[in-house]
Structures are given as C-alpha cells and as structure tokens.
Amino acid sequence: MSDKKYIPFDFTPEIMQQIVESREIPVHFYNREGQILIYKKVDATEQEIDRLLRFVQLGIYYDQDDGEKLGIKEPARDVPEGLTDTKLLTQEVARDLANETKDLFSTLKRTAITSVQARRTSERLSKVFQDFETQPDSMTGLVNIIELMKEGDNAYEVELATKRTVVAMAMKTRGMLAQNFREQARHTDSVNVLMMSALMCDIGYAKMKMPLESNIATKEMNYIKNHPIMSYLLLAHEGAIDPRIKRNILVHHRPMRDGNGKTNNYPDLQFIRTKLTEILEQYSRFPEKKSVCDDIRMQLKLLQQDIPYDEDAAILCLASEFASLTSQVPWRKPFSPRRAVQMIINNSFFTYPDRIVREFLDYVAISLCDNQKILREGDFIVMASRSQTGRTFFEVGQITHSTRYQSRPGIDRIATVDPVIETSPKIRFARFDLKTLKPDPRFAHFELSQDDSRHIVYAIDPNYDEELFNELMKLVKNRYRVR
Numbered sequence: 500m501s502d503k504k505y506i507p508f509d510f511t512p513e514i515m516q517q518i519v520e521s522r523e524i525p526v527h528f529y530n531r532e533g534q535i536l537i538y539k540k541v542d543a544t545e546q547e548i549d550r551l552l553r554f555v556q557l558g559i560y561y562d563q564d565d566g567e568k569l570g571i572k573e574p575a576r577d578v579p580e581g582l583t584d585t586k587l588l589t590q591e592v593a594r595d596l597a598n599e600t601k602d603l604f605s606t607l608k609r610t611a612i613t614s615v616q617a618r619r620t621s622e623r624l625s626k627v628f629q630d631f632e633t634q635p636d637s638m639t640g641l642v643n644i645i646e647l648m649k650e651g652d653n654a655y656e657v658e659l660a661t662k663r664t665v666v667a668m669a670m671k672t673r674g675m676l677a678q679n680f681r682e683q684a685r686h687t688d689s690v691n692v693l694m695m696s697a698l699m700c701d702i703g704y705a706k707m708k709m710p711l712e713s714n715i716a717t718k719e720m721n722y723i724k725n726h727p728i729m730s731y732l733l734l735a736h737e738g739a740i741d742p743r744i745k746r747n748i749l750v751h752h753r754p755m756r757d758g759n760g761k762t763n764n765y766p767d768l769q770f771i772r773t774k775l776t777e778i779l780e781q782y783s784r785f786p787e788k789k790s791v792c793d794d795i796r797m798q799l800k801l802l803q804q805d806i807p808y809d810e811d812a813a814i815l816c817l818a819s820e821f822a823s824l825t826s827q828v829p830w831r832k833p834f835s836p837r838r839a840v841q842m843i844i845n846n847s848f849f850t851y852p853d854r855i856v857r858e859f860l861d862y863v864a865i866s867l868c869d870n871q872k873i874l875r876e877g878d879f880i881v882m883a884s885r886s887q888t889g890r891t892f893f894e895v896g897q898i899t900h901s902t903r904y905q906s907r908p909g910i911d912r913i914a915t916v917d918p919v920i921e922t923s924p925k926i927r928f929a930r931f932d933l934k935t936l937k938p939d940p941r942f943a944h945f946e947l948s949q950d951d952s953r954h955i956v957y958a959i960d961p962n963y964d965e966e967l968f969n970e971l972m973k974l975v976k977n978r979y980r981v982r
Contacts, residue, residue, distance in 0.1 A: 505529050505560035509577065509875060514570055515555070519548060526565040528554065552976060556877070556961045556968065578870045579903040585640035587631055588665065593647035597661045599623050600698060604656060607705045607733055614739035624694040628668055628687070638676055642669045642866040645825055645836050655826060656705070660698050662822035663815070666867065667697040670814045673862035693811050695740070696747035700815055703729030724765040727752060728774055735794045745794065746801045747811045754813035754851050763850045763925045768802065775799055813855035817843060820850075821867070836868040841958040844873075848883060848956040849926040857954070860905035874898055874905050874958060879971050881916070881931070881957035882947075893918055893931075894953070897975060899944070906955060907948035913974050914938045928957060931967050938974050 508528065518524060524547065528537040536559060537551050551559075561569060578584060599620060606616060631637055644665040648658055671693050675686055703726040730748050734740050749771060755762040779795045782788035824839035834842065840860075847856045864873055874880065875898065882894045896910035917935035918928045947953060961968040 504563040505531070505533055506563050506566070508555060508559045508561050508569075515552065515877075517570065518543075518551070522548070524548070524551060525568045526561055529560045529562070531558075531560060533560075549976060552972060553961075556972070579865060579872060581639060581903050582865060582870055583636045583639045583641075584870060585634070585636040586643045587634055587637060587640040588643050588647055590647055590650060592627055592630060593644065593661070594651065595623065596627055596664065597648070597651055597653050597657055600657045600660045600664075601653070603698070604654075604660075604702065604705055607702050612734060612737055612740075614737060617737055617739045620698065621691060621695055624664070624698065625687070625691055627665075628672070628690050628694060631668060632672055638673055638862075640866065641870060642666070642863060643869075645867065646869075655828060656701065658826050659819075659822045660701065662825065663700075663818045664694050664697040666818040666821055666863070667814050668694050669863050669866070670818065670859060671810075674810075674858045692741055692743050693747070693814060695744045696751065696811060697815055697818060699734065699744065700730055700748045700751045700819070701726060702733055703727065703731075706733065724752070727766060728771060731798070732778070735791045735798075738790060738794075742794070742797050742801065743811075746798060747815060749798060749802070750809065750812045751815035751819070752812075754809065754816045754855065755849075761849060761922075761926055763846075772799060772802060775802075810855070813852055817851055817855060817859055820846070837871060837873055838960075840864045840868060840873045841960055844955060844958045846927060848928070853954045857906040860955075861903070861907070864905055865903055872901055872905065874901050874908055874955070876900055879913070879959040879968065880908075880910065880955050881918075881959065882910070882953040883956045884953045893956070895936075895959075895971060896945070897971075904948065907946075909944065909946050911942040911944050912939045913942065913971060930964075931957075933967065933970055936970060 522541075522543050524537060524540045524543050526539050527535050528551065530536050536554055537547075540547065543551075603612070603616065603620060606612060634640065642665065644662055648662060651658075653661070668690060671690050672686075675689070706729055727749050731745055734745055734748070750768075752766075753764040753768065755764050775795050775798060779792055779799075782792050782795075820843055821836075821839050824834045824842055825836055827833045843851075843859070844856065847853075860873070865871065878898045880896055880898060882896055884892050884894060886892065893916055894912050895914045895916055896912050899909040899911055901908035915935075915937045916931045916933075919930045919932055921927055921929040945953065947955075959968055959971070
C-alpha cells in the first residue's frame with residue numbers, strides 16, 4: 500500500500516496553458532486509488548493533451564510531492580479565502596438534536612403533541628442556535644452536520660429533520676448577519692420560529708403510508724403533496740406553537756410566488772384554502788374542536804397576505820431538498836454534499852427564488868461541503884438571462900475564477916443553448932438541445948458579482964452531462980492551442 504498522498508488537481512487556465520505551450524505533461528496524474536491515468540511526457544501530442552483536459556474535468560489527482568512541478572506552491576488543503584476549518588457543531592449537539600427529533604416523532608405516532616413538549620423542543624433548539632451563533636467563526640466555519648449524522652443510527656425521517664433544521668438555521672443566521680441585521684431579540688425569535696418549522700414540517704409523514712420505491716405514480720405523488728396539510732393538522736390544536744410556525748409548515752413547498760410562470764410549488768394555494776375551509780366547517784359543530792377552529796381561521800387569514808418574498812418557505816424547501824439528497828432512502832444511496840448542491844442548482848429555475856439560491860451558494864453551501872468549492876475554475880455552467888421583452892435566454896459559460904461567494908464567479912460565455920424541459924413528475928431541465936448550441940467566438944467575459952441580469956441555473960457535471968460536456972470541450976480546447 501503506497502504512503503503517497505494524492506490531491507485533487509484543481510484546473511486553472513494558467514496551468515493548462517503552460518502544459519499546452521510547453522507540450523509537456525510534467526508529472527504523472529492518478530485516479531483516487533493511486534493508479535496512473537496520465538503518464539508524464541515530454542513532447543506530448545495534441546491527443547494526449549486533449550485526454551488530460553478531459554480527465555481534469557472528470558476528476559484527477561496528483562502526488563503531493565509533485566505540486567511544485569505543476570506550479571502549485573501550497574498543495575495542502577485549499578480553503579477559500581475568508582472561510583475557516585472550524586467545525587461549528589459537536590457530536591453532542593447532533594446527538595441531542597437527533598434524540599429530541601426521535602422523541603417528538605415517536606410521540607406523534609401515538610398521540611398529539613402537548614404544550615410541555617412544544618416548549619421543551621423550542622428551548623432545546625434555542626440552545627443549539629445560541630451555541631452556533633456565539634462562536635467566533637459562526638459565519639465562516641464548517642456546518643459539519645453531514646459528517647456528524649454518519650455516526651448515528653437514525654431513521655430516515657429523524658436524519659432528514661435534523662439535517663434540515665441545522666441547514667435552515669445556518670441559512671437564516673448567515674443571511675441575516677450578512678445583511679447587518681442588528682436587532683438581536685428579533686433575530687433570535689425569527690431563527691427559533693424557522694428551526695421549529697424545519698423540525699416539524701414533515702411530521703405528517705408519521706400518519707401517512709409512504710411509497711418505498713423511486714418510480715412514484717401520479718396518484719401517489721399527489722398523496723405525498725398533501726403532507727404539509729397533514730403536518731399542520733397534527734399541530735393545529737396546540738396554542739403554544741407560534742402561528743408563524745404553522746403557516747411555514749403549510750407553505751414550506753411553496754417558495755415561488757404565484758404568477759411567475761410554471762413552478763414546482765405544491766400544494767396549490769387554493770387547494771389549501773379550500774381544504775382548511777372544509778375542515779373548519781366540519782369541526783365547527785364540535786365544541787371540543789374550538790381551539791383547532793380558531794387556529795384554522797388564523798391560518799386562513801395569514802394565507803391571504805401577499806408576501807413578495809417568503810424567505811422562510813424558501814429556506815425550508817431548499818434545506819429539505821439538501822437534507823433528502825444527502826440521506827439514504829430505500830431506492831438510492833445518499834449523494835455527496837457537493838453533488839447535492841449541484842442538483843439543487845439544476846432544480847432551482849422552476850423551484851426557488853433566485854435570491855435564496857444566491858444566499859445559499861454565497862453563505863452556506865461551501866461550509867456544508869467541507870470547504871470544497873461547488874463551482875470551480877474551469878467548470879461549465881448554464882445561466883439564465885431575461886431580455887427587455889421578457890424572453891429568457893440560456894447561456895453556457897466557463898468559470899474563470901470563483902471565490903467563497905459561489906453565485907458570483909467570473910465567466911467567459913461560450914455559447915447559447917435551448918433546454919429540453921420535462922413536466923412530470925416535476926418541472927425540470929431534462930437536457931440541453933445540442934442542435935441549438937450557438938458558439939460565441941468572442942468568449943465574452945462577465946463578472947456575475949457586477950451583473951444582476953444573469954443567474955446560474957445549471958452546473959454541468961461530466962459524470963452526468965457527458966454529451967454536453969464533450970461538445971463544450973471541443974469549443975474551448977482551441978483556446979489552449981499555440982497559434
């Protein structure tokens with residue numbers, strides 16, 4: 500067994516230009532297991548350099564001792580500037596939060612939640628938040644919940660709720676502090692409301708028979724989409740639970756504002772109102788249901804409010820997706836945190852407001868991925884931009900540089916392309932139509948930190964988008980050729 504240390508080779512245009520101009524592959528390149536994929540060679544052919552370019556995008560490693568030969572002065576761990584490797588969560592915090600979640604779900608399977616349990620849960624979440632926020636590196640350290648949850652033997656719903664609660668807490672806290680929110684009492688209150696919402700928004704599953712396979716029929720999907728209402732009804736009777744928590748639960752899969760075209764929002768807002776009204780009429784005949792009826796009236800009133808940007812609903816929805824993708828389910832293994840973030844980006848156009856995606860990428864995503872960039876130099880991305888006439892265009896770009904603020908890289912535009920959109924079981928980009936790929940020979944450069952008209956909607960991964968990736972490599976490879 501070799502004691503060599505292999506480090507991922509982080510593509511930069513400067514290093515690749517040096518290799519192309521010298522026509523020399525200066526070191527061996529390896530796979531994850533230490534097997535040589537590309538041999539070092541003087542007078543490398545064009546085909547050999549093309550092969551290296553391809554492997555770089557797929558993921559390739561170099562021997563730490565060879566770092567200087569590649570012009571990499573510090574081959575050690577590359578933490579993005581401004582971030583730290585401080586782990587913000589302890590095993591004890593993760594275990595206590597998981598146990599609280601387990602107790603809550605166990606209670607709900609047998610009986611209704613009580614005011615005593617609701618207050619106890621709220622107090623425990625407040626302590627988790629205080630421990631997180633009071634750390635010096637709370638804005639820059641690792642949100643290491645994925646690593647910690649691997650240590651426990653928790654049921655899927657417990658793992659999901661625990662991860663979702665921590666991710667939502669980090670998003671809310673860092674988002675507010677980044678905006679210089681200084682009213683500490685309101686800050687603490689709003690974070691606690693969100694954390695309680697995150698812990699409880701899927702408790703309706705405890706009373707539902709969930710499918711155990713990946714191929715879910717339309718009828719089953721419609722059944723699943725009713726879980727926000729079921730979750731709410733399990734809490735409606737308890738006055739000790741803040742009305743804002745209950746409202747968040749009802750709308751936590753409705754982050755997009757109605758009227759913005761087709762979205763993945765569910766359930767339909769009119770359906771929620773109709774269902775609650777029907778339950779209200781049914782329960783009004785029973786005096787013992789007065790507390791539930793009063794709460795339903797309150798929720799119907801809250802649902803009438805027009806909120807242009809519903810931050811809590813967006814955070815809950817995104818945190819739920821990340822937690823689900825990184826957890827094992829009967830039909831698949833968990834995705835890596837980095838791949839989960841890629842999938843969230845790729846799902847974002849029809850699912851999330853642009854603002855919440857930007858805040859997630861800029862303040863939380865890297866910290867969930869062990870300080871590894873999701874969008875790296877050399878990666879290909881698809882951006883959406885809207886014309887003055889309202890038409891949306893999709894542009895393919897290659898990242899020239901990226902920082903901890905992942906939504907704002909520098910990019911060179913390579914081409915425009917049209918997506919192929921599927922609508923079932925949800926709206927998504929199925930692929931991109933290569934017949935519509937129109938190169939931009941100028942390779943126009945944009946800094947997304949100074950350009951609000953474009954936002955990233957798709958991260959191209961050669962392992963999942965091989966055909967598109969290969970076409971884009973053909974467009975850019977001549978940029979590295981010596982003329």
